[in-house]
Amino acid sequence: MFKCKTSAEVGGMGHSVKRKEDARFLHGKGNYVDDVKLPGMLTMVMVRSPYAYAKIKSIKKDKALAIPGVLAVITGEDLAQYNLHWMPTLLSDTQMVLPTDTVMHQSQEVCAVIATDRYVAVDGAEAVEVDYEPMQAIVDPYKALDEDAPLLRPDKEGQKDNQIYHWERGDRAKTDAVIANADVVVKERIYLPRIHVASIETCGCVASYDKDTQKLLVYLTTQAPHAIRTVVALVAGHVGLSEEKIRIISPDIGGGFGGKVPVYPAYVVAIAASFLIGKPVKWIEDRSENLVNGFARDYHMDCELAATKDGKIQAFKVSTLADHGYTDSSANPSKYPTGMFSICTGSYDYEHAFAELDAVYTNKAPGGVAYRCSFRVTEAVHAIERMVDKLAAKIDKDPALLRLENFIKKEQFPYDSPLGWSYDSGDYEATLKKAMDMVGYDDYKKEQAEKRKEGKLMGIGLCTFTEVVGAGPSKDFDILGIAMFDSAEIRVHPTGKAMARFGTKSQGQGHETTYAQILAEELGIPYTDIEIEEGDTDTAPYGLGTYASRSTPTAGAAAAIAARKLKDKGKKIAAHLLEVSEEDIEWEVGKYFVKGAPEKSKTIQDVAFAAYTNIPPGMEPGFEATHYYDPPNLTFPNGAYICVVEVEQETGAIDVKRFVAIDDCGNIINPMIVEGQVHGGLTQGIAPAMYEGIEYDDEGNVLNGTLMDYLVPTAVESPHWETGHTITPSPHHPLGAKGVAESPTVGAPPAIANAIIDALSPLGIEHLDIPITPAKVWEAIQAHT
Amino acid sequence: MKHEITVTINGESVTAEVDSRLLLVHFIRENLDLTGTHIGCDTSNCGACTILLDGKSVKSCTYLAVRADGAEITTIEGVAAEGTNHPLQQAFHDQHGLHCGFCTPGMIMRSLDLLKNNPDPSEEEIRWGISGNLCRCTGYNNIVKSVQQAAKEMQNQSETV
Ligand code: FES
Ligand code: FES
Numbered sequence: 001m002f003k004c005k006t007s008a009e010v011g012g013m014g015h016s017v018k019r020k021e022d023a024r025f026l027h028g029k030g031n032y033v034d035d036v037k038l039p040g041m042l043t044m045v046m047v048r049s050p051y052a053y054a055k056i057k058s059i060k061k062d063k064a065l066a067i068p069g070v071l072a073v074i075t076g077e078d079l080a081q082y083n084l085h086w087m088p089t090l091l092s093d094t095q096m097v098l099p100t101d102t103v104m105h106q107s108q109e110v111c112a113v114i115a116t117d118r119y120v121a122v123d124g125a126e127a128v129e130v131d132y133e134p135m136q137a138i139v140d141p142y143k144a145l146d147e148d149a150p151l152l153r154p155d156k157e158g159q160k161d162n163q164i165y166h167w168e169r170g171d172r173a174k175t176d177a178v179i180a181n182a183d184v185v186v187k188e189r190i191y192l193p194r195i196h197v198a199s200i201e202t203c204g205c206v207a208s209y210d211k212d213t214q215k216l217l218v219y220l221t222t223q224a225p226h227a228i229r230t231v232v233a234l235v236a237g238h239v240g241l242s243e244e245k246i247r248i249i250s251p252d253i254g255g256g257f258g259g260k261v262p263v264y265p266a267y268v269v270a271i272a273a274s275f276l277i278g279k280p281v282k283w284i285e286d287r288s289e290n291l292v293n294g295f296a297r298d299y300h301m302d303c304e305l306a307a308t309k310d311g312k313i314q315a316f317k318v319s320t321l322a323d324h325g326y327t328d329s330s331a332n333p334s335k336y337p338t339g340m341f342s343i344c345t346g347s348y349d350y351e352h353a354f355a356e357l358d359a360v361y362t363n364k365a366p367g368g369v370a371y372r373c374s375f376r377v378t379e380a381v382h383a384i385e386r387m388v389d390k391l392a393a394k395i396d397k398d399p400a401l402l403r404l405e406n407f408i409k410k411e412q413f414p415y416d417s418p419l420g421w422s423y424d425s426g427d428y429e430a431t432l433k434k435a436m437d438m439v440g441y442d443d444y445k446k447e448q449a450e451k452r453k454e455g456k457l458m459g460i461g462l463c464t465f466t467e468v469v470g471a472g473p474s475k476d477f478d479i480l481g482i483a484m485f486d487s488a489e490i491r492v493h494p495t496g497k498a499m500a501r502f503g504t505k506s507q508g509q510g511h512e513t514t515y516a517q518i519l520a521e522e523l524g525i526p527y528t529d530i531e532i533e534e535g536d537t538d539t540a541p542y543g544l545g546t547y548a549s550r551s552t553p554t555a556g557a558a559a560a561i562a563a564r565k566l567k568d569k570g571k572k573i574a575a576h577l578l579e580v581s582e583e584d585i586e587w588e589v590g591k592y593f594v595k596g597a598p599e600k601s602k603t604i605q606d607v608a609f610a611a612y613t614n615i616p617p618g619m620e621p622g623f624e625a626t627h628y629y630d631p632p633n634l635t636f637p638n639g640a641y642i643c644v645v646e647v648e649q650e651t652g653a654i655d656v657k658r659f660v661a662i663d664d665c666g667n668i669i670n671p672m673i674v675e676g677q678v679h680g681g682l683t684q685g686i687a688p689a690m691y692e693g694i695e696y697d698d699e700g701n702v703l704n705g706t707l708m709d710y711l712v713p714t715a716v717e718s719p720h721w722e723t724g725h726t727i728t729p730s731p732h733h734p735l736g737a738k739g740v741a742e743s744p745t746v747g748a749p750p751a752i753a754n755a756i757i758d759a760l761s762p763l764g765i766e767h768l769d770i771p772i773t774p775a776k777v778w779e780a781i782q783a784h785t
Numbered sequence: 786m787k788h789e790i791t792v793t794i795n796g797e798s799v800t801a802e803v804d805s806r807l808l809l810v811h812f813i814r815e816n817l818d819l820t821g822t823h824i825g826c827d828t829s830n831c832g833a834c835t836i837l838l839d840g841k842s843v844k845s846c847t848y849l850a851v852r853a854d855g856a857e858i859t860t861i862e863g864v865a866a867e868g869t870n871h872p873l874q875q876a877f878h879d880q881h882g883l884h885c886g887f888c889t890p891g892m893i894m895r896s897l898d899l900l901k902n903n904p905d906p907s908e909e910e911i912r913w914g915i916s917g918n919l920c921r922c923t924g925y926n927n928i929v930k931s932v933q934q935a936a937k938e939m940q941n942q943s944e945t946v
Contacts, residue, residue: 018878025886026874028821028861032887035820119806200825200833200921201887254823254887255921287826508885508922676881679924707830707919715912715925 002667002727005521006589011528012521013735016672020528021512030252033204036219038280041206042071044270045121047110047128048289049103052137052363052700056101059111060129069120073128074273075111076100084272087235089329090262090479091337093164094156095366097268103132104152104326105365106700107292112269114281137363137700138162141300141323144360152326152361162361164328169342169419170354178315178352182306186390191769192297192379193693194323194364197371198712199507201254202290207270208280214240217247218271223260223505224545225250227479229537231263232271234480239275250535256507257684258370259294261331261547292705295364295694296371298323299379305387311397313406315352316345316418318383322359322368330368331547332375333477333484339375340468340634342419346384347428347466347638348406353418363700372684372745374469374548381465385750386767389462393761398445399754400436403464404429414731421468423636424730424738426664431726432464435640435662438724444644452762457647461755465747466638469739470553474630479544485630486554487541488562490519492623494612496605497529500562503543504555505535509741510673511551515559517669518735522563524590524604541626549637549739552669553730558629560734565625570607576616577602635730635738639663641751647759652778654690654756656719661747664726665740666733675723677741683718685748691717693771760784790854794819795863803850809843810834812850813860821861821890825919832918835891836860842898844917861890864897872938873897873931882931884922892918896932904940906932 006012024030061073076098079085089095098109113124138144138152144162153159179185206219222228225248233243253260266283274281300321306314322338324330332339338357345353370376388406392399407428408415415423436442444460451458474483487503500519504511511534516527534540543555567587574592575582584595593601602610611623644658661678668674691711695703704710711717729736749770756772757765763784768776791800794817801816813822813836824846825833834846837859865871873893876882883889892915899906899914906914911932912925920928 019881022878022883022886025883025889026861026870026877026893027865028819028890030821030886032820032823034814034824037818118811119804198921199885199887200831200919201823201885202825253885254825255885257921284824287828287831508883508887510884672881676884676923676927679926680884680922681924683924684921706828707826708828712830712919712921714916714919715929716916718912718925720908721924721926 006524010520010524010526010590011517013517013667013669014671015517016670017513017517017527019510019513020516021510032201032252032254033206033219033221034284036206036251038206038208041280041282042114042116042277043118043121044112044114044273044281044283045118045125046112046266046289047125047130048107049110050106051103051132051134052106054103054132054134056099056103056110057131057133063129064113064124064127067120067124067127069116070113070124071116072114072273072277073111073124074114074269079272082239084236084268087263087268089327090331091328091334093328095265095327095329097265105363106702107289107365109265112273114273114277139362139364139696139698139700141321141360141362144362152363164324164359164361165337166356166358167338168356171352172354175315175317175352175354179304179306179317182314183309184391184395185304185306186387186394187304188387188390188767190301190303190383190386192299192382193770194295194298195371195688195692196291196295196694196710197257197259197369198291198710199255199257199259202285202287203260203264204284205267205270206280206282207274209274209278211278215245215247216241216271217249219249219251220267221253221260222248222250223256223507223547225505225535225537226503226542227482227544228263230482235268236271248537250505253505253507257372258296258547260507262294262329262369287707288705291710292702293365294369295367296369297379301379301383303383303387305391307391309395311391311395311402311405313348313350315350316384317354318344320357322357323362323364324359324368325364325366326361327366328359328368329366331370331479333471333479334481335476336375339370341376341380343377343421343466343468344380344383345418347408347464349408349412351418355419364696370548372681373742374467374471377467378746381746382750385463385465386753389754390766393766399462400432400441403432403462422633423466424633424732425728426466426636426638427726427728428464428638431638431662431664432640434724434726435642435660438662438722439642439644439658439660441642457649457759459645459647459755459757459759461643461751461753461758463641463747463751463754466636467743467746468634468636469549469742470631470635471548471550472634473632482544483630484544485628486543486550486558487626487628488555488558489541489626490562490566490624492566492608494609496525496608498525499531499533500559501533501540502555503541504546504551506546509546509551509677514669514673518556518559519563522560523566549742552737553635553733553739554629554631556737557631557734558627561629562625562627565627566623569623570604572616572619573607573610574602577606577610632732635666635733637663637665637738637740637743639743639747641747643751643755645755645759647756647777649781652774652781654774654777658722659719660722661744662724662726663740663743664728665743666730666738667727667736668725669737674740678723678744679721681741681744682721682748683713684745686718686752687713689749689752689770689772691771788851790851792853793857795859805851807850808846809848809850809853810845813845819860819862823887823890825887830919832891832895833888835894835918837894837897842895861893864893872942873935876931876934876938880927880931880934882923882927888918888920892920892928896935900936900939905936
């Protein structure tokens with residue numbers, strides 16, 4: 001277990017100190033984007049397409065412009081004059097800002113109405129007359145590849161069909177050969193539906209261009225303010241917005257979960273509107289606009305898992321069809337179009353694997369948001385964890401035992417996975433055993449056997465996942481060419497208090513507390529004496545932002561190393577103050593002392609003061625340090641989750657009785673915050689497992705685009721979560737930490753699906769796709785009884 | 786059409802001219818600049834906009850400002866004197882009952898009403914009691930704990946009074 005090196009007052013690593021950021025939120029003093037009010041500010045509302053695929057024959061603005069208070073209606077034609085009607089996506093595809101002739105999905109932005117007040121802007125949007133000529137939408141991604149399917153993206157040079165790309169990794173021939181000769185092969189087509197992050201705060205911005213200074217200030221709900229600044233400069237450089245004149249402020253963010261990484265068209269329109277009108281323009285997304293635009297998942301995965309007859313896994317193959325909507329707007333690292341999907345070989349030791357993927361266009365909203373996972377890890381884990389359970393069922397072996405027999409062993413780390421990752425550390429067996437003990441696995445097994453005799457449906461589901469987070473080493477990881485390092489800049493003031501700034505951006509993760517704790521750990525300055533700032537590109541050092549559990553692995557490491565630079569400088573100052581040579585100085589948390597004479601010491605605060613007042617000859621004054629951290633590898637958090645359910649045969653109702661989550665995220669900075677992150681992620685895991693999924697009809701209409709029918713779990717649906725830890729530090733991270741917040745979103749859905757399917761297995765049900773709703777269960781029961 | 790309304794908001798009387806269609810939540814946020822009350826949906830599902838109106842929790846996005854004429858309103862800004870914490874605010878802090886904080890004002894306003902009507906709720910009653918408020922961050926465990934802590938503290942306070 002991790003031992004705290006600092007006192008509770010200093011509050012370094014391992015202390016569950018209360019959060020520094022809470023006060024403003026608890027008193028209604030947070031500053032979210034919709035709270036920003038600038039003088040003369042106008043409001044923008046988008047007119048959106050009712051059709052999934054249609055030609056635009058005309059857009060008539062007159063009636064809207066006749067409404068007092070409506071100042072402008074901006075169309076694609078208007079933007080085309082500035083060549084701003086298209087923009088690049090983060091994955092080198094292209095996306096319309098506003099259309100000039102065709103709409104490609106329902107609810108696509110068609111034009112924007114700018115008015116003095118939001119009610120008037122909505123009136124204006126109602127009054128805009130758009131004449132559409134609807135066309136037959138392609139909704140089914142399999143049909144998108146039919147020979148006679150219409151070409152959805154004729155605008156793209158060389159595009160002959162609706163395939164975006166083909167990707168593959170691993171050895172197809174060898175994997176096929178092993179599968180062909182294996183004792184046992186289990187197969188399944190697994191679908192992970194479209195879902196939405198549905199953060200309680202939607203997206204929005206306030207763009208403010210000053211024609212005199214030519215400066216653009218944008219308050220924006222973004223998880224990656226610096227990257228956005230660069231994107232804006234790249235997209236709009238030709239109209240005179242150059243990067244030094246652009247300031248992006250990411251204010252308090254009401255939940256991100258990946259949904260606030262992409263650049264949405266309305267952001268660009270708001271910037272253009274402010275640029276043209278010269279006044280601040282605010283755009284706040286409605287909930288319905290939010291749920292219907294942008295998505296995560298939508299992977300159809302054909303899986304095959306091969307094993308010996310006693311259950312030694314030999315090979316895994318997965319062929320995926322990915323529905324990207326009308327453009328690939330995934331925010332993935334550029335060399336990883338499918339993200340880290342190749343982590344799909346899981347926590348098990350075997351040699352052969354092959355993964356391939358075809359991405360296609362359809363008439364749906366674009367996306368590919370990495371929803372609370374490190375780019376497609378959720379999909380990968382769902383595939384392998386469902387298949388491992390299917391194998392266990394097929395050979396009639398306890399799924400826990402099957403996992404224990406196939407795990408990569410503790411001593412095999414660093415472990416090279418069949419698809420090319422180097423797992424840093426883990427003790428999978430210990431983690432699973434802890435989960436089994438905590439839930440009382442053996443007792444539940446007995447209870448299940450009893451219940452089955454009585455004809456009752458009870459299921460126990462496991463998931464033992466390995467994640468890959470903390471992108472990433474610059475040799476492999478970049479977004480639009482920018483290496484995925486992250487940064488920290490520390491200033492220790494003369495009085496020994498400090499301020500630190502980061503290239504990341506918290507959306508509720510508690511960075512103002514955890515980063516202060518990292519610095520407290522390294523410098524011995526109490527965490528309460530350290531202010532943390534993020535999100536303002538004019539002041540924070542450049543970084544790629546917060547998503548993919550990368551803050552602790554990258555910026556957290558940067559903080560530790562920047563602090564160590566300061567400590568080195570402090571040692572020289574201490575030697576000067578204590579009149580000994582540097583070699584005679586030793587460090588213990590918060591103070592330097594003379595070797596063998598601990599009574600002769602100087603605190604870090606004394607040293608900080610001296611850095612400004614009594615500087616050793618020849619030394620640069622001041623006590624500041626910056627570090628840009630380029631990680632040598634990713635980190636591989638892992639966990640073992642166990643879910644126990646009961647299913648009512650008559651109604652299909654599912655009751656989650658227990659859910660135990662044991663996570664191993666390496667060394668822990670703040671156990672309270674880690675536990676909170678795990679709770680939240682688990683609820684976001686039960687959501688797609690049992691409730692959420694964006695549904696379309698054959699015309700491409702979204703059937704559940706409001707919170708009335710897109711079922712975000714409440715406190716009633718959310719079980720009482722039980723959590724715990726094992727700790728296997730990352731060997732390459734300066735703090736031994738790994739990142740945690742996404743593990744539960746990744747690990748919970750397969751554990752829940754496995755539990756429900758296990759409950760139904762006596763009826764002969766072998767698989768159900770998520771969301772597994774009571775209706776779906778009821779239908780399956782009817783079909784099998 | 787404009788109407789004159791008078792409301793008492795966090796103890797202060799305010800008179801204003803409002804459009805008939807103005808929602809109470811916009812009146813609070815935009816006319817009164819009390820931005821602690823949030824907006825998270827357009828279908829009355831999320832509860833981010835919850836306030837107390839004549840002592841009862843109300844989703845202010847589903848209430849016209851004109852209808853609030855004569856009412857007494859409390860928002861998150863008014864639950865405790867400046868610089869102090871109401872037991873619910875203290876409990877959300879102590880129990881880590883908030884992450885991004887966006888749902889928090891609504892959760893606290895709803896919990897105030899809940900505890901007024903049921904000073905000693907069970908876990909089940911708390912979960913049902915806040916089921917009109919969505920939180921996407923916390924997984925609710927710690928919100929439940931926060932309400933439990935506040936319930937205890939408020940009972941202690943009322944016993945000592
Ligand atoms: S804003 Fe969602 S219920 Fe009022
Ligand atoms: S704390 Fe973010 S929505 Fe509840």
